[in-house]
Amino acid sequence: MDFARPVPEPTAVAVAHDRERVRYAVLGAAALLAGVWVAWLLAWLLGWSLDDLGVRPRDFSGLIGILTAPFAHASFEHLMSNTLPLALLATLTLYCYPRAARLAVPLIWLASGLGVWLFARSSTHVGASGIAHGLMLFLFVMGLLRRDRLAVVVSLVVFFLYGGMLMTVLPREANVSFEYHLAGAVAGLVAAVLLRARDPLPPRKRYSWEEDEAGEPLVDEELELPRARDVPVLWQRTTPDDGANGRVIVFQPRPRDDRPPTLH
Numbered sequence: 235m236d237f238a239r240p241v242p243e244p245t246a247v248a249v250a251h252d253r254e255r256v257r258y259a260v261l262g263a264a265a266l267l268a269g270v271w272v273a274w275l276l277a278w279l280l281g282w283s284l285d286d287l288g289v290r291p292r293d294f295s296g297l298i299g300i301l302t303a304p305f306a307h308a309s310f311e312h313l314m315s316n317t318l319p320l321a322l323l324a325t326l327t328l329y330c331y332p333r334a335a336r337l338a339v340p341l342i343w344l345a346s347g348l349g350v351w352l353f354a355r356s357s358t359h360v361g362a363s364g365i366a367h368g369l370m371l372f373l374f375v376m377g378l379l380r381r382d383r384l385a386v387v388v389s390l391v392v393f394f395l396y397g398g399m400l401m402t403v404l405p406r407e408a409n410v411s412f413e414y415h416l417a418g419a420v421a422g423l424v425a426a427v428l429l430r431a432r433d434p435l436p437p438r439k440r441y442s443w444e445e446d447e448a449g450e451p452l453v454d455e456e457l458e459l460p461r462a463r464d465v466p467v468l469w470q471r472t473t474p475d476d477g478a479n480g481r482v483i484v485f486q487p488r489p490r491d492d493r494p495p496t497l498h
Contacts, residue, residue, distance in 0.1 A: 255329050255332060256329060258328060258329075258332060259324075259325045259326070259327075259328035259329035259332075260325060262324065262325075262328045262335075263320075263321050263324035263325040263328060264321075266320065266324055267317060267320060267321055267324075269305055270304065270305055270307075270313070270316075270317075270320070270362055271313070271317075273287075273305035273306065274305075274306075274307055274310075274313050277306075284306035284307065284360060285306075285358045285360070287299060287302040287303060287305060287306035287360065288302075288303050288306055288358035288359055288360040289303045289347055289350045289351050289359045289360075289414075290351075290356075290357075290358055290359075291350060291351050291352070291353070291354045291355065291356055291357075291359070292351065292352070296351065296358075297351060299347065299351070299358075299359070299360075300344060300347030300348055300350075300351060301343075301344075301347070303347055303350075303359060303360050303361065303364075303414075304343065304347075304361065304362040304364070304365055306360035306361070307360060307361050307362075308360055308361070312361060315363075316361060316362045316363050316366060319366045319370075319396055319399075320362050320365065320366045320369075322395070323366055323369035323370055323373065323392070323396070324339075324369060326369075326373055326388055326392065327339065327369050327372065330373070330376075330384055330385065330388050330433075331376065331429070331432070331433045332433065333432045333433045334376075334425075334429035334430075334432040334433050337425070337429055337432070338369075338372055338422075338425040338426075338429055339365075341421060341424070341425045342364075342365055342368030342369065342372065342418060342421040342422055342425055343365055343368075345368075345417065345420075345421035345424070346364035346365065346367075346368055346414060346417040346418035346421045348417075349413070349416075349417030349420065349421070350364070350411070350413050350414050350417050353413060353417075354411065354413035354414070354417075355413065357411075359411040359413065359414050360411075361411065361414065363402075363411070363414060363415055363418070364411075364414035364415060364417055364418030364421075365418060366396075366399070367399050367402070367403070367414075367418035367419045367422065368418035368419060368421045368422035368425070369422060370392055370396045370399050370419075370422065371418075371419045371420075371422030371423050371426070372422035372423075372425050372426045373388055373389060373392045373426075374389050374392055374393050374426075375389075375422070375423055375426035375427070376388075376426045376430060377389020377390070377392075379426060379427070379430040380430055380435065382435050382436055383436070384436065399415070399419075400419070402415045403415045403416040403419050404416075
């Protein structure tokens, strides 16, 4: 599924395309959360052990956890703590960068799990927090690299809401997999750098003061202020003053006033 390039003016066609992107983003994020919740509910109702779905570092039988660990959570509190960030970050990613998200989400998913399997502590690592950290870094760095209006706004909002995630990439609690957080953040950073140009930039809106009298757009040089060294200085003459090109007016000094000054 592809989407039309965004336009600066809110026409009826642009609004329809925007609604389509919103629907695509909401449904995609809902499908991801549905898989996470269904896996946890089935395990809770049937008494399954979710440890079998986790990543066990440097254990070949734990490689399956690279695919399944985001669906497993250690407790209901763990599941709830990941639900809202994952829902919002996934929705923003799919809405803002629908083309890049097709590669960014699988890349963050697989790379974060692989990083845990290669470098993490010997334990069972579960949860979708690695994907959430990756999506947060992805959205934030995309705003820094692209610098269009939508990217910058989303980057600021994401950093304001979830900037504290950056603190959890360091070891803080013994039962928290900071390795999953760190691997997901690195994967999100790499995905943003690699996929920053996959979605086209929206065309910049041109205002009336940027056009000449005939309605033609002005070139950038005409809108830029001249540099300081290009501004002529009155007291720096390029030709000798021989009287042919001008006349110097001599101002007579003001007569001296001997009255005392007025104090204020």
